[in-house]
Structures are given as C-alpha cells and as structure tokens.
Amino acid sequence: MPSKIFGVNLGSWLVLESWMLPQGWLDMGGESCDVCSECIATEWAFGKAKGQAAQNAAFQAHWNSWFSQTDVNTLKSLGINTVRIPLGFWLVEQLVDRRTEFYPEGGLVALIRGVNQLREAGIVVILDHHALPGVQDANQMFTGNCTSEPQFYTEANYLRALTWAGVMTTISHLHPAFSSVFAIEAVNEPIMDAAQTPNYGTYQENFVTVMRGTELALGINVPGLPNPPPPSRNATQSIINISNLNNARFNADVRTALRNAAQIIQEIATNPSTSFDLTKSARGQSLLISNFMDVNWQNDNPPNPANAALGPQGYDNHLYYVFGGVADPNPDAYMTSICNLNRVQADAALGNSPLWFGEWGLPTQFDATDAFLQGWADAQKLAYSKGAGWIFWNFKVEQSTLAGNLSREWSYIEGVNLGYLTKDPSKVFNASVCDPFITSD
C-alpha cells in the first residue's frame, strides 16, 4: 500500500454503469430510461434481452476499449499510484445461476490483462466486490441489476460472496499478474440501515476469516491463527485441509466457502485462458488488506468492521455532495463542510484506520464555476489526505454530445485537462483554500 493513496476508480469497466457512457451503451444495443429496471439499462437486462453469446461479444469489445494500455499510460503520467477496480460476483463464473442471472462471460481474462498492465506500470490495485450476488442495493446500476428487492443479505448469497473472496484471494497470491493487488474490498455500499441487512456483521467476520484461511493454506503466517502447514505442491488440497482447522472463527459458512473456493480455483487454474501454477506457495508474501466500508456507513446499530479484523485491514468512505444530505446546495456550504470534515479522526477513534476515501468527485447540486471546481477539488484532496488518501470516481466517463458536460465533474483525466485537478496528484493549487472556512471549534 502506498504511503498516501492517489487513486482513481476503473468504474464502468468490468461493472458497466450505462449512465457513464450513454452513447456507447446505445451503440452496444442498450437502452436508456428514467427507472433503470424498466429498460435495458444494466448488464443483467442486456443479457436477458440479447442472450449469452451476443452479450459476451458486446462486453468483450467494451472491456477492450474502455480501459486499455493508453489509459494505463495516461494514469501513470498523471502520477496515479492506485486504482480501485469494481468487480461483479459474475467474474467468478462458477457462482452464477444462469437460469436467472444474465451476466457476461470472460471478465476474468480481461481483469488478468488489466492488472498485468497496471503491475507493469507500478500502479497498485484494490479488488472491489462492487456488485454482489443477489444484488446489495435497490435500483442501482452499479449492482449490475436494477431491482427494488435486493437479496444479498441471505445465507446463500453471503456464502457465494465468501466463496468469491476465497477465489480472489488465491488468484491474488498465486497468479503473477496480480502481484500489484494489495487489498480486497468485501462489499461496495451495502444498505445503510442495519435492520435490512441481517447478519451482516457475521458476514464481515467470515469474509476476513476466508481471506486469512486461504492465505494460511498458501503458506503465509496469520497473526492469531496457528502456523501455516508444511509446504505442499497442491494449493487446492491445502485449502481443503485448512477448511477443517480447529478454530473458533472457522464456522460452517467459512468451511463451506473454503471448500467451494478450492473446487473453483482448481477449475480456473487449469483453464488455459486463466491458468496459474497451483504447485507454488505464497510463502514470504504479505497478507492482503481486508477492506470494508467504514463504521459510519451502517447508521443503525452498526456492526463495527474493526471487530472483524484478523491481520491488516483498511476502511473505505464514500463522500458525494451531489446526492444531497451532506451540505446545503451552495458553494460556501460545501466548502465549510469539507474544510471541517472530521471523519478521519472520528473513524480512527472507533478503530477504523487506515481510512481512505474510495469514491468522491466534483459534481455539485448547483452550477459550479471553473474557479469553484478548482478550489473544491483542492479542498477535498486536502481533507481526504488527512487519512490514507483518495480514489476519484471515475478515471473517465464518455465524452459525446449525448453525455454533455458529464466529464467535467466525473472524469479525473478531464478534470486535469480542464485545470480543476493538479497534474501532480500530491499537490494542490492553493494549500490555503480552506482558510476562510475553518470554524473555530
């Protein structure tokens, strides 16, 4: 992990959100509508309408064009040191129920290509489980399927997400392209109301245990667990063996997830397009960082994710003013709010440290001037850098007639071009930008 994260999200790459590429989505064969469940606005609706083969072809083309070596070079030249990659559960194809879940195939091959290019550029990676089995949020394109009835918070879907964690942890350690991965995020933006997310706290604990159990099986020391088993030439069997570990954290869901993951890993590692060497161990590698949305994300009797930690853990906060509820919709109120933000300190007091701001952007609820956007960018970067750093949403969005001004406030690369964001991400234009707004208390 960099000493300070200066990052961007690779949004709309492997989880496509059609609002970010309105013309490109129509060109692929998608549709646009006000209520996103009522037309072909998501990956799920696209696959349902077009069938698997057509969906695979359209998304393959999208993955190749939306994020390419040119983008890696641009991000490198702008000093970006970290990317967060939103991923769907369907990336692990064995987890998909094709009778009701219509998602493209082939995403893992694209991810391998991308993380390898990032590795060569020296940019490190957070794998972000962004779109969960069963859907974790109502009517959001970022879940892959717009539905009013999220079904993630059930034992069966938690189990699929835990299996995903075991698979991605193994690949991160054993596939050479993934050596730039330093963290895996459990769930992007779960429902905030804990009353609607039964057993989510247990899920968080299990997620960490699956990661650590996998790492132990691969030969890495985990504080709080017994020593790793002797080196083996079969990672799959090692994981199966570890699933039987006698330890209070290894409950039935953890054991099942580890065994299911072992089976899938065997298939992925022996598939020529995704292959890696299961006879190697990960001895000598560092533990990955387990990553959760921070404690204040769940606002109703929260299960503190710090309680789930076993080994290194990081926390993610997303702050968007444009959706309301943060500050009054005017420039002074925005600046007063951001310049007095105390989230880093408040989270640290509850054990949620290091904290990074894994999503933010420049959009506002009012017409912002160029001068305002420059100060607004500076002020946000200064606030978020009091923690572990920041990850802008998004690295880019479409630039087209249909997209209008979308890129002005949502695209990092365009924000630099327009002079809102500094060319060196560790700098700001004006370090005193907050001075007039800091209140005495």
Ligand SMILES: *[C@@H]1O[C@H](CO)[C@@H](O)[C@H](O)[C@H]1NC(C)=O
């Ligand atoms: C996907 O969303 C549709 C509504 O758009 C809903 O009927 C369906 O149950 C959802 N399916 C899954 C698997 O999430």
Ligand SMILES: *[C@@H]1O[C@H](CO)[C@@H](O)[C@H](O)[C@H]1NC(C)=O
């Ligand atoms: C490794 O173990 C798994 C699970 O027992 C087994 O299916 C696989 O064939 C083994 N691989 C080798 C190369 O022996």
Ligand SMILES: *[C@@H]1O[C@H](CO)[C@@H](O)[C@H](O)[C@H]1NC(C)=O
């Ligand atoms: C798994 O456990 C069995 C029984 O303890 C042991 O004989 C075998 O060597 C272990 N395999 C691996 C790959 O760790």
Ligand SMILES: *[C@@H]1O[C@H](CO)[C@@H](O)[C@H](O)[C@H]1NC(C)=O
């Ligand atoms: C785009 O932004 C510019 C600068 O604020 C503004 O003048 C223009 O009206 C905007 N265009 C649209 C289509 O919103």
Ligand SMILES: *[C@@H]1O[C@H](CO)[C@@H](O)[C@H](O)[C@H]1NC(C)=O
């Ligand atoms: C930086 O911002 C402060 C506060 O708004 C302002 O007083 C100062 O003039 C700005 N400095 C520059 C170089 O623009």
